[in-house]
Amino acid sequence: MASAVIVYDSWYGCTKAVADEIARGLSGEGRIPTVVAHVKDTSPEQLLRHDVIVIGSPCHFGAPTPRIRDLLQKMRTLDLRGKRLAFFDTCFSSDRGRVTARMETMLRNRNPFVSPPFLGLSVMVEETRGPVAPGEMGKARDLGRTIRTSLLLSP
């Protein structure tokens, strides 16, 4: 059976809350085994045990956090063919999409062993310490559901 992991970094809890919400949508009440892990508690090898790998980071100075960047660097040389990958970030509206695009580029660059397509989501926060802006959490749950649907539809 397919399984999923959502790995995240978070300073103030917003990105963790988004990770948990994506997990709720993805698991569909346990139909797809889904784990949520802080980036410091996992490794590329552990991530590769799953069919779906979702990676999330807060936007810090327009970039993923150093821990997430380090993870992506390590994953760059791995054979990710057949894996479903998705990225998400939390940020202000001025930086919408920036970190997600950066994470995709970091992983894809010079790695011939990545299957397209990627899914990405930017979730808006109101202040540096949160909260997540109204209506944004629903998008996180929808991303999880979209991934679950794609798994259930695949042969």
Ligand SMILES: Cc1cc2nc3c(=O)[nH]c(=O)nc-3n(C[C@H](O)[C@H](O)[C@H](O)COP(=O)(O)O)c2cc1C
């Ligand atoms: C050191 C630092 C730098 C940041 N730089 C940016 C930035 O360049 N662009 C942006 O949209 N948000 C920036 N933020 C705000 C973060 O987006 C916000 O703190 C984050 O989404 C909250 O997520 P968390 O609760 O998971 O830490 C920054 C926050 C910190 C702490």
